Amino acid sequence: MIKPKEQKKARKPIIVPYTMISNSKKTIHIICPLQGVAEEKIRIDLEQGQLNIAAANNTREFIKKITVPDGSQISSKKFHEGILEILLDRPS
Secondary structure, three states, X not given: OOOOOOOOOXXXXXXXXXXXXXXXXXXXXXXXXXXXXXXXXXXXXXXXXXEEEEEEOOOXXXXXXXXXXXXXXXXXXXXXXXXXXXXXXXXX
């Protein structure tokens, strides 16, 4: 019996989204557009001064890494109409 050739899985293009960051003495406000991504497909990790945002849809992946002061904490996150907003509290 002849087996059909296995199709290679096409890799999704990786997009590094333009991100707006505003700083104040107590907070860091991050705005990151993730158009076409469902909220449940967004992963946000904050470890040792590194904020990692990863998201994907059927056609592409979004990856953004942002260096923040060590000890920063996520105080809020919101995703509305394709825009992710994260507010970080700076360490005291």
